[in-house]
Amino acid sequence: ALISMRQLLDHAAEHGYGVPAFNVNNLEQMRxxxxxxxxxxxxxxxxxxxxxxxxxxxxxxxHLILAAVEEFxxxxxxxxxxxxxSPGVCQRSIQLGFSSxxxxxxxxxxxxxxxxxxxxxxxxxxxxxxxxxxGVSVEGExxxxxxxxxxxxxxxxxxxxxxxxxxxxxxxxxxxxADFVKATGVDALAIAIGTSHGAYKFTKPPTGDxxxxxxxxxxxxxxxETHLVMHGSxxxxxxxxxxxxxxxxxxxETYGVPVEEIVEGxxxxxxxxxxxxxxxxxxxxxxxRFLAENPAEFDPRKFLKASxxxxxxxxxxxxxxxxTAGNA
Ligand code: G3H
Ligand code: 13P
Ligand code: NA
Ligand code: ZN
Numbered sequence: 291a292l293i294s295m296r297q298l299l300d301h302a303a304e305h306g307y308g309v310p311a312f313n314v315n316n317l318e319q320m321r322x323x324x325x326x327x328x329x330x331x332x333x334x335x336x337x338x339x340x341x342x343x344x345x346x347x348x349x350x351x352x353h354l355i356l357a358a359v360e361e362f363x364x365x366x367x368x369x370x371x372x373x374x375x376s377p378g379v380c381q382r383s384i385q386l387g388f389s390s391x392x393x394x395x396x397x398x399x400x401x402x403x404x405x406x407x408x409x410x411x412x413x414x415x416x417x418x419x420x421x422x423x424x425g426v427s428v429e430g431e432x433x434x435x436x437x438x439x440x441x442x443x444x445x446x447x448x449x450x451x452x453x454x455x456x457x458x459x460x461x462x463x464x465x466x467x468a469d470f471v472k473a474t475g476v477d478a479l480a481i482a483i484g485t486s487h488g489a490y491k492f493t494k495p496p497t498g499d500x501x502x503x504x505x506x507x508x509x510x511x512x513x514x515e516t517h518l519v520m521h522g523s524x525x526x527x528x529x530x531x532x533x534x535x536x537x538x539x540x541x542x543e544t545y546g547v548p549v550e551e552i553v554e555g556x557x558x559x560x561x562x563x564x565x566x567x568x569x570x571x572x573x574x575x576x577x578x579r580f581l582a583e584n585p586a587e588f589d590p591r592k593f594l595k596a597s598x599x600x601x602x603x604x605x606x607x608x609x610x611x612x613x614t615a616g617n618a
Pocket of ligand 1: 449
């Protein structure tokens with residue numbers, strides 16, 4: 291059944307687990323997410339970005355998610371709009387039937403320009419008013435996502451501030467977070483605690499302190515009723531990078547957020563964990579390997595099946611690690 295983010299994350303908070311929010315653009319991702327959830331008895335958050343709407347078209351995305359609900363009626367599904375850049379964008383998603391929207395007012399409508407606090411409060415409060423009247427949940431964002439190592443937002447073509455960020459922009463201020471939640475009424479808050487979007491988060495192998503767990507604790511202590519969200523939470527599996535590069539790819543050395551650090555964040559109030567890049571890497575690795583090993587094959591279903599299986603394995607691993615499994 292389709293449920294709101296508030297319903298699902300309240301349950302997650304009560305039982306101390308986190309929920310991965312996977313981005314969805316096509317049938318193969320949708321199947322991977324749902325089959326993994328089915329096999330691990332996990333509730334689901336699927337999210338569609340502006341890029342996904344551009345790729346698949348809003349009606350196809352909507353019906354893909356509704357098809358998932360129809361085929362897996364026993365699994366709770368949140369249909370979330372990722373990184374809305376204006377109240378108008380969020381309104382259109384609500385009209386399409388999304389049960390949750392993100393109003394990312396930390397950046398302007400271009401998705402690149404860092405905006406001031408008052409702007410963020412204004413667009414987010416307006417979105418909450420509209421969404422809550424329709425029973426739809428709202429995620430806001432405060433602070434600028436960026437790697438604590440590189441100071442960069444990370445995403446080349448998607449959402450993210452341009453140029454190098456100052457250290458104080460990279461960590462959400464706990465007092466400001468408390469004011470923001472009071473002023474806007476958001477259900478969930480995306481915080482800057484060291485993550486960044488995309489595959490290029492860290493240049494060196496992680497040593498256990500890629501995230502500021504301390505800052506998560508401070509924010510959670512100030513706003514215990516608000517569900518914390520971590521964007522940019524792909525772990526960038528080294529085994530898939532190796533497969534990609536073994537079969538003709540060229541991806542330079544790079545590292546993501548270790549799953550154990552995310553699990554530590556979940557212990558301190560993180561409830562929604564956004565993962566997109568890991569499914570992209572697994573899918574690409576599986577397709578490259580399949581086509582290299584089966585050069586005479588030309589039925590796309592064959593390599594897409596390999597892609598789905600690879601993504602599904604990542605989804606299952608995250609449902610299990612984050613404690614989502616067993617809670618559908
Ligand atoms: O926030 C970024 C997500 O990874 C979605 O990326 O805009 O390329 O679909 P996208
Ligand atoms: P990754 O690029 O780390 O997968 O993050 C995805 C995300 O935050 C989508 O909003
Ligand atoms: Na989101
Ligand atoms: Zn994001």
